[in-house]
Amino acid sequence: MSLLDYFRLSKPKTAPLAKERLQILVAHERSYRNQPSYLPQLQQELLEVIRKYVNVEQNAISVNFEQDENQETLEVNIVLPERHSPTDKGVTVNE
Amino acid sequence: MARIIVVTSGKGGVGKTTTSAAIAMGLAKKGHKTAVIDFDVGLRNLDLILGCERRVVYDFINVINGEASLNQALIRDKNCNLLYILPASQTRDKEALTQEGVGKVLDELSKDFEYIVCDSPAGIEKGANLALYFADDAFVVTNPEISSVRDSDRMLGILSSKSRRAERGEEPIKEYLLLTRYDPDRVKNGEMLSLDDVQEILSLQLLGIIPESKSVLTASNAGVPVILDEKSEAGQAYADIVSRYLGEDRPHRFIESKKGFFSKLFGGKK
Numbered sequence: 001m002s003l004l005d006y007f008r009l010s011k012p013k014t015a016p017l018a019k020e021r022l023q024i025l026v027a028h029e030r031s032y033r034n035q036p037s038y039l040p041q042l043q044q045e046l047l048e049v050i051r052k053y054v055n056v057e058q059n060a061i062s063v064n065f066e067q068d069e070n071q072e073t074l075e076v077n078i079v080l081p082e083r084h085s086p087t088d089k090g091v092t093v094n095e
Numbered sequence: 096m097a098r099i100i101v102v103t104s105g106k107g108g109v110g111k112t113t114t115s116a117a118i119a120m121g122l123a124k125k126g127h128k129t130a131v132i133d134f135d136v137g138l139r140n141l142d143l144i145l146g147c148e149r150r151v152v153y154d155f156i157n158v159i160n161g162e163a164s165l166n167q168a169l170i171r172d173k174n175c176n177l178l179y180i181l182p183a184s185q186t187r188d189k190e191a192l193t194q195e196g197v198g199k200v201l202d203e204l205s206k207d208f209e210y211i212v213c214d215s216p217a218g219i220e221k222g223a224n225l226a227l228y229f230a231d232d233a234f235v236v237t238n239p240e241i242s243s244v245r246d247s248d249r250m251l252g253i254l255s256s257k258s259r260r261a262e263r264g265e266e267p268i269k270e271y272l273l274l275t276r277y278d279p280d281r282v283k284n285g286e287m288l289s290l291d292d293v294q295e296i297l298s299l300q301l302l303g304i305i306p307e308s309k310s311v312l313t314a315s316n317a318g319v320p321v322i323l324d325e326k327s328e329a330g331q332a333y334a335d336i337v338s339r340y341l342g343e344d345r346p347h348r349f350i351e352s353k354k355g356f357f358s359k360l361f362g363g364k365k
Contacts, residue, residue, distance in 0.1 A: 019288060019292045
């Protein structure tokens with residue numbers, strides 16, 4: 001930084017922005033890190049089975065894997081189309 | 096039994112080879128017989144940084160394939176007779192690196208050396224995975240820059256899940272942070288991630304900060320590891336790192352700007 005810089009308008013600080021972007025990104029990527037590698041295939045196969053009985057969209061099924069100190073939880077959430085059940089749309093299976 | 100150190104980062108161009116050459120030289124200068132191995136098959140550069148490119152006859156892949164003995168391939172450093180270099184192959188395909196082959200070479204080196212420094216290629220492909228697989232310690236080289244910090248975090252995930260120690264359920268690889276190309280003035284101006292910012296995300300044991308320094312380029316021009324340039328800040332920073340790694344107590348330096356009033360006024364050069 002030279003004398004001239006003192007007379008220029010101060011530049012916006014970009015480091016805090018970098019840090020914020022990183023924190024969000026890293027938290028997101030870490031949540032995927034410990035997931036078992038079979039999850040995408042499991043999701044695909046479950047979808048195929050469900051489609052034998054109900055016509056659901058590709059994105060109607062979500063598979064989440066969570067881990068804490070005591071247990072690992074696999075949460076499968078399937079959203080059925082509206083006409084099948086007007087009230088309860090979700091089926092949750094915990095393992 | 097040797098201690099195996101991997102110098103890794105995920106991202107390219109952050110200073111892995113510079114660091115590998117410097118710390119291997121530093122360990123050897125402190126009296127520890129050290130081997131440094133280039134895992135970047137097809138893109139070898141460690142030989143250039145250590146100034147032994149014209150003495151390469153056999154390489155790592157030749158040893159793995161049984162085409163040369165380890166003693167034939169190892170190059171003794173011209174500046175320090177306790178430092179040996181095992182260059183990567185420049186012509187072979189990366190596929191020639193096998194876990195079994197690398198394991199054999201490391202086992203054989205372990206009998207004779209105190210430290211083995213594995214200079215990892217960038218990326219998360221085979222060469223990088225094999226460089227870290229057998230490691231006891233990992234030096235994670237990171238620039239204060241978002242893509243480098245992100246890639247380092249990714250490497251930490253791989254270190255904790257894909258190493259031999261992880262597979263065997265042994266004590267995990269000891270991970271250290273080396274923050275390179277650090278510019279305290281830019282940090283002060285809010286233009287660069289600070290040490291604290293990086294540590295808030297990576298939370299590693301800090302082995303040292305290497306300030307941005309012109310001496311790194313001049314050292315590589317000459318083929319002399321920058322740690323031998325004892326007058327340069329980068330050379331001193333690497334010397335501190337080697338001492339800290341060996342358990343000596345060295346306070347951290349180069350975190351704050353040390354420019355004086357006049358250089359601030361007139362834009363002094365480093």
